[in-house]
Amino acid sequence: MPTPANNPVVQTDLQTCQQQFHQRWNHLSDPHVRALAWLLDAPDLLDPLAAQWQGKVASYADADLAAWLAELEQTPEKLQALHRHIDSLPSTRLGLYAEKLLAFYFEQRRMLVAHSVQVRTSKNQTIGEMDFLLRLNGGLVHWEFATKFYLLETSGDVLRLDDFLGRDLADSLGSKMRKILQRQLLLSQHPASQAHLSEPVTSAQALVKGWLFYPDEQLPAVPGVSADACQGYWRSFSGLGLEQSARYQILPRQRWLAPAKIALEHALSAADGQLVLAQHFAGDAAPVLLATLRAEGGYGLETGRGFVVPDNWAERAAAQRKPD
Numbered sequence: 001m002p003t004p005a006n007n008p009v010v011q012t013d014l015q016t017c018q019q020q021f022h023q024r025w026n027h028l029s030d031p032h033v034r035a036l037a038w039l040l041d042a043p044d045l046l047d048p049l050a051a052q053w054q055g056k057v058a059s060y061a062d063a064d065l066a067a068w069l070a071e072l073e074q075t076p077e078k079l080q081a082l083h084r085h086i087d088s089l090p091s092t093r094l095g096l097y098a099e100k101l102l103a104f105y106f107e108q109r110r111m112l113v114a115h116s117v118q119v120r121t122s123k124n125q126t127i128g129e130m131d132f133l134l135r136l137n138g139g140l141v142h143w144e145f146a147t148k149f150y151l152l153e154t155s156g157d158v159l160r161l162d163d164f165l166g167r168d169l170a171d172s173l174g175s176k177m178r179k180i181l182q183r184q185l186l187l188s189q190h191p192a193s194q195a196h197l198s199e200p201v202t203s204a205q206a207l208v209k210g211w212l213f214y215p216d217e218q219l220p221a222v223p224g225v226s227a228d229a230c231q232g233y234w235r236s237f238s239g240l241g242l243e244q245s246a247r248y249q250i251l252p253r254q255r256w257l258a259p260a261k262i263a264l265e266h267a268l269s270a271a272d273g274q275l276v277l278a279q280h281f282a283g284d285a286a287p288v289l290l291a292t293l294r295a296e297g298g299y300g301l302e303t304g305r306g307f308v309v310p311d312n313w314a315e316r317a318a319a320q321r322k323p324d
Contacts, residue, residue: 017042017211017230018259018302024066026301031255032082033073036101038209038258040065043228045148045210046177050224056181058143058205068109078108094253098147098209099131111135119193128187130196139202142188144180148173148210149256149289151234151307152220153317159222164212167287167307169320177224180206211256213307215314233306237281240308247293247300248273250280259302260291267293267300277308285310 015023025037040062048057062068072078085104089096099116106112113133120126132143150164150173162174185204187193212225213234221227242248247267249260268276273290280288287309293300 018304021259022301028069028073030073030079032086032101033069034258036105037069039098039101040105042209042230044226045208045229046224047226052224056185056205058207060207092254094256095147097254098257099145102145106132106134113140114196117196119187119190121192127190127192128184130187140197140199142201142204144184144206146176146180146206146208148176151213152215154215155318159220161222161224165317165320169316232304234309235306236311236313237277237308238311242270242273244270246270247295249291249293249300250276251289251291256289260293262300264295264298264300281310287313
């Protein structure tokens with residue numbers, strides 16, 4: 001963890017997402033099952049009750065999730081089916097991986113009507129793609145799904161959804177939600193989509209999961225964002241301090257979802273972590289996600305996470321910020 005002067009964001013009055021996850025799911029060992037557990041059980045990124053979402057943000061809970069995941073991991077043929085399902089991915093994009101995990105779950109739970117439905121005009125022009133058509137609460141529902149990781153840029157006087165920026169500065173939480181609400185959720189009402197629907201869609205909503213990363217310990221409230229959203233910190237490489245007694249791991253992209261659980265022999269010491277980061281940022285390198293670990297039972301369990309960014313990231317992010 002960073003030194004006290006650079007202490008990462010922590011929740012003092014509530015359990016962190018890491019604590020909640022380890023308490024409920026530490027017995028799971030398969031990486032895909034752990035990622036699926038996080039997707040289905042993690043706090044929502046957005047507040048479904050916020051007026052600005054007009055009821056278009058979904059929340060989902062499965063009372064039988066623990067038993068179902070235990071059976072999935074302990075039944076070889078079911079676990080192999082999950083791995084085959086993931087191995088069929090055409091790319092390593094994190095969003096596609098998360099969507100594929102959810103598709104497996106919905107199909108196994110007999111909720112899935114259709115997945116990745118291409119909507120085209122009569123001239124075969126693609127209008128868009130519906131992520132999920134599901135049988136839910138006795139009706140046919142259209143769900144758009146997103147798993148996002150955003151860093152808060154705080155140079156403005158008033159913080160907005162557009163101030164949560166992607167690590168590569170290519171998008172923001174605000175722009176993502178405008179796209180979902182103003183375009184993607186309307187697809188199931190488009191005349192061209194009716195050929196894919198066996199009955200009218202009862203509702204169209206967005207299910208949004210992810211992590212938000214803050215530069216300070218003070219966590220400002222941003223309208224529409226859940227107070228319980230999973231959170232971490234972000235620091236420039238030169239501003240990062242590592243705690244000498246802690247262990248670390250740079251997480252590959254497909255391991256960004258669930259809090260990390262790795263064999264201790266694969267964890268990095270503070271000195272090794274600093275060296276690996278220095279080598280990474282010697283060039284024009286992209287931000288990396290760094291997990292802080294504590295030892296337990298031969299494993300390193302994640303206690304915190306943060307994006308380490310190039311030293312010019314904050315300046316570029318401030319320039320990217322749209323004026324009020």
